[in-house]
Amino acid sequence: MEQQALSEALIAETPSPNGSAPSTRVPLGELEDGQRVQGVYAVRERELRRKEFDLAAMAEGIVGRFELQHDGHKFQLSFPDGFPRVYADPDKIEQVLTNLVENAVKYSDGGAVTVTGQVTDTEVEVAVRDQGVGIPADQLPLIFTKFYRRAGHGAPSGTGLGLFIARGLVEAHDGRIWADSSPDRGTTLRFRLPRGGLELAGIT
Ligand SMILES: Nc1ncnc2c1ncn2[C@@H]1O[C@H](COP(=O)(O)OP(=O)(O)OP(=O)(O)O)[C@@H](O)[C@H]1O
Numbered sequence: 001m002e003q004q005a006l007s008e009a010l011i012a013e014t015p016s017p018n019g020s021a022p023s024t025r026v027p028l029g030e031l032e033d034g035q036r037v038q039g040v041y042a043v044r045e046r047e048l049r050r051k052e053f054d055l056a057a058m059a060e061g062i063v064g065r066f067e068l069q070h071d072g073h074k075f076q077l078s079f080p081d082g083f084p085r086v087y088a089d090p091d092k093i094e095q096v097l098t099n100l101v102e103n104a105v106k107y108s109d110g111g112a113v114t115v116t117g118q119v120t121d122t123e124v125e126v127a128v129r130d131q132g133v134g135i136p137a138d139q140l141p142l143i144f145t146k147f148y149r150r151a152g153h154g155a156p157s158g159t160g161l162g163l164f165i166a167r168g169l170v171e172a173h174d175g176r177i178w179a180d181s182s183p184d185r186g187t188t189l190r191f192r193l194p195r196g197g198l199e200l201a202g203i204t
């Protein structure tokens with residue numbers, strides 16, 4: 001699919017779940033017709049090197065590394081007891097999570113960066129919340145597109161590829177990634193992966 005058509009298809013907004021006007025939630029994993037965008041990026045499902053690993057421990061490691069390097073931010077980590085192991089490509093998921101934490105640090109002048117794990121019956125979720133500059137609702141769908149960088153907020157260097165790549169990696173896992181933001185109050189980037197059991201590993 002052409003990138004332009006993809007971008008157009010992604011500019012679909014749904015009301016925020018709690019009805020509050022300033023926050024916009026944009027699910028990006030599906031096209032309007034329900035067709036998944038998986039496969040349009042470099043990494044395809046069959047190229048993943050999946051294995052079972054502890055995503056909560058990975059998050060702790062990433063946060064620990066950022067904590068050493070960034071005095072101005074307060075890092076918080078919260079995963080429930082018994083957070084399940086996931087069956088995914090650890091290198092790819094580490095790349096995704098690192099980019100989200102890096103963005104949270106880069107686009108805020110300090111404050112809290114909170115990494116939270118949640119579990120549903122079918123998925124695991126990791127959310128990275130910051131108290132930074134935020135993203136206006138009309139720009140939210142664009143942040144996952146190639147080379148998109150917001151002008152005019154004094155952002156440090158970057159290529160505008162981080163979230164584009166992250167989205168490709170998450171979707172190769174049949175997961176989804178999206179953003180909520182309230183300008184001036186901060187941004188939450190989150191991704192979900194299907195919960196894989198042994199059956200996903202072909203063991204049962
Ligand atoms: N947590 C955030 N808060 C505010 N704006 C954000 C946040 N995350 C991303 N953005 C906006 O989305 C744009 C795209 O993010 P993305 O991670 O793809 O690229 P980047 O950080 O600019 O560069 P890089 O390729 O090095 O990651 C950013 O330039 C920024 O404008």
Ligand SMILES: [Mg+2]
Pocket residue numbers: 099102103158162163
């Ligand atoms: Mg980035």
